[in-house]
Amino acid sequence: MNEASPGLPVAxxxxxxxxxxxxxLRHRRELAVAVALHSLGAASGLAGPWLIGRLVEAVSAGVDDVGRVTALICVFVATQAVLTGLAMFVxxxxxxxxxxxxxEEFVDGVLALPLGTVEEAGTGDLVTRTTRDVDLLARAVRYAIPDTLISAVTIVLTLGxxxxxxxxxxxxxxxxxxxxWAATRWYLRRARDGYLRENASYSRLAEGLAETVDGARTVEALRLGGRRAARVDDDIAASSxxxxxTMRLRTVYLPTIDVAFVLPVVATLVVGGLLYLDxxxxxxxxxxxxxxxxxxxxxxxxxxxxLNEVQIGxxxxxxxxxVGRSPAAASGESRGPRADAVVAGSAAVELRGVSHAYRAGHDVLHDVSLGIAPGERLAVVGPSGAGKSTLGKLIAGIHAPRAGTITVGGVPVGALSLEELRAEVALVTQEHHVFRASLRDNVxxxxxSASDAAVESALRAVDAWSWASSLGLSTAVGTGGVELSPAQAQQLALARLVLADPHTLILDEATSLLDPRAARHLERSLAAVLAGRTVIAIAHRLHTAHDADRIAVMEAGRIVELGSHDELVAAGGAYAALWASWHGTAQA
Structure with missing residues (x-):
């Protein structure tokens, strides 16, 4: 809990x-217009000093030309103001x-992130990029870059x-x-890394606070308050x-350039005076x-x-x-065959020699091989920590296996784009989110593109139409709307699944928030609706396993038994012991 997450990649x-x-290049025309207007405005600004110089010389020679020169200066100042205003608008x-x-590109990148990447990086990093980094970039684009452009054009023309x-x-x-040159070079060599480190420290601080808030009950129950407070103190110290x-960089750099500004004016007066005398x-x-x-x-x-703000931006x-850099893209790996092979072939799921570890050297799955036929209903059971959920996430493509291969219809899961994969394989867990939108939009x-009739059919399939019809499909739910109970949110997630209609479904304790009787009824309703689909059900309630075509029993990251309910009960092994224990408890 105290280990720093690796974070998302940095370009x-x-x-x-x-x-x-x-x-x-995409906006070359607008950029050219802006540069032209800034150039004309800066050129207009050059007329004033030149005219003042002429005026000084004329007055010293006894020529009275003040009125005409003053009028010209006013004209050029007004022209510069108009051109500069237009340039700033453009x-x-x-x-x-x-x-x-x-x-838009950032949002597209965020939505395309695999869930495993987000889980590995930590939500604090993503939240900080979504909020603070977007604000910093907005400031740079709105103010720093236009002002830098104006200044650069003005400097070039003035020197000319x-x-x-x-x-x-x-x-x-x-x-x-x-x-x-020396001060700027010194600053630029250090600024980027400094600001990246500063932004990363904000990510870790946000992640630590979010973990503490989300797990407040666990923190209180296990008396971890002191450790969590120490973690926050450490994060604040690192951020500080x-x-x-970066503040030291600025306090050295900015005063240095301020001092350097005085020298050109003094030098010009001295050298110019000497040249005039000669x-x-x-x-x-x-x-x-x-x-x-x-x-x-x-x-x-x-x-x-x-320039400082440009570095921050x-x-x-x-x-x-x-955010938009996937691990495969970063390493230059090929995406392999196209997903069209899934449509053309069967939808069988094959795992061959699959091992996986969340930390190097600590595998949670060990050499798992399993074939799931199209249309088969497979139940995965076993004690907590056996690797059931990890197996489901690997099949869904959320994580990539450390070793071995997973294919869907003969195509490696890693070869499918996120959009293609979600059309083929869907995962529903006990963690659900109700978006701030209408009930209809959530489904x-x-x-x-589904019609209201299809939405109603999906809600009926998950036994949710009774409460959904009383609310109305147009009713706003989620934050600021009607708050749904955890069980209703779970039904809503299952209704989305029914409407999406993928050929392979992974249900990881997808009915755990319902009471056993309602869950049993819902699973039977789903079985009728999902007939012909491949269903992998990860469950602790063994009536789910009883109804499955086959049952995979997992212990310590391995499949130790595989067969039908009757076969495994007759074998008298691990599943038979689980069934006897659960069945006795259920009857009691």
């Missing part, structure tokens, strides 16, 4: 840059489109104006370049240390160069300030893009 710098390039609209696209005034007058601006590291530069050129240099400070400051984007998750 590399190259992957983030490649994706950013694809986004730019940039903001482009940013929102890009952000919407990134959010300085060069046109005179190459010698442009040289003093370079005095700060070595300091800025990560934040202090007759190598006019007073107008020196004045304009000094104003251009002063004008450079704001975009350079903005660029370097938002880049780290957030790396974490969000990492339609199994088949969105």
């Amino acid at each position: 590399s710098v190259r992957e983030v840059r490649r994706h950013a390039r694809r986004l730019a 940039s903001a609209r482009l940013g929102e489109r890009v952000l919407a696209r990134l959010r 104006g300085l060069v046109l005034l005179g190459p010698l007058l442009a040289l003093p601006c370079l005095v700060a370049v070595p300091i800025l 240390a990560a934040e202090h590291y 007759g190598m530069a006019s007073l107008a050129a020196v004045t304009a160069a000094t104003l251009y240099t002063q004008q450079l400070l704001i975009p350079v400051d903005t660029l370097l300030f938002w 880049g780290a957030a984007m790396a974490r969000l893009r990492g 339609l998750l199994g088949r969105p």
Whole structure:
């Protein structure tokens, strides 16, 4: 419980840059318009210092041209304001489109995640990426990237104006370049890893808090409050240390560049004055160069300030893009045959030499081999911890076996995409979720195109129509709506399954929240509806096993018995002992 989960993958710098390039190419027209407007606005801003320089020179020569020059300056300032406003509007609209696209891709990646990946990584990591990282990326896309673009264009054009005034007058601006280059290089080499570590610390903190809240009763019953509080303290300390590291980076970097800003203006005044005294530069050129240099400070400051936010946003984007990376994709493994083979062939399920471990060196399944014929009803029974649920998750493709193969209709489960796999094999456990939507929409998750008549038929098949009809299909359920009981939520999940109609169903204690009599009636109703489908029922209630075609008895991760109810009772082995014990208890 205290071990750190490995977390979801994080995209590399190259992957983030490649994706950013694809986004730019996808919106090349809007980006070109934004750059053009920013360039025109920055060019308009160059006229003011040049005109002021001319005005200073004219006044010193005794020429009265103040009115005309002032009018021209006002015209260019107004033009710059209009162009800059349009550029910011276009940039903001482009940013929102890009952000919407990134959010859609992130949601698609989250929905495509195998459940085993989420379980292994921990929900805290996923929740932190869904909330904090999305917010950080949104800030970068909305503010940092547009302002960085504006500043970069302004800097390039202003430097161009300085060069046109005179190459010698442009040289003093370079005095700060070595300091800025060294400080920025030092910062960039450390910032990405620092912000990734900071975001990961938030994930671990959120995961620890979520575990404690979800398991509050267990924590209280086992008196684990002190250990959980210590875990939270450790997580807060780690998060604080990560934040202090990035703060130290900023406290070194930002003051350094602030000091470097003063040097170009001073150098331009000194060098420009010397050039003027030597007759190598006019007073107008020196004045304009000094104003251009002063004008450079704001975009350079903005660029370097938002560079920090771009690093934060880049780290957030790396974490969000990492969600869509499956282990197979990350390692470059082939997906193998297409799922069409399942449709073309039989729907038999085959396990050959399957072993699995949640931790290296600690197998919970050992060399399991099992064949399940199409349309067969198989019950899997055994004591708690025998590996029954793990077996069901492996067949459903939630986890990949450590060793051995699992095929459905002759096709390896690992070769099926998530969408294809869910159409072939469905798993229903005792853990259910009622979404905040109408009762109808909750059932339609199994088949969105189904009619109300099909929804009613599915609810009737799971003995839920009596209470569902009294509520009405349009009634809002879930958070903020009618709260369903655990038993009703379980029936709702089974109704989705009936509507989805996959050829292979895995029921892992799927009726455990119902009372025994209601569960027995429901299972008989389901058996009639699911006739012809392959059903793998994992159960502790042995009347489920009694009705099955075959029973697999598991102990310590192995199948120790396999046969029909009558055969296993007659054999007098592990199942016979379970049956005698349960049957006696049931009668009592």
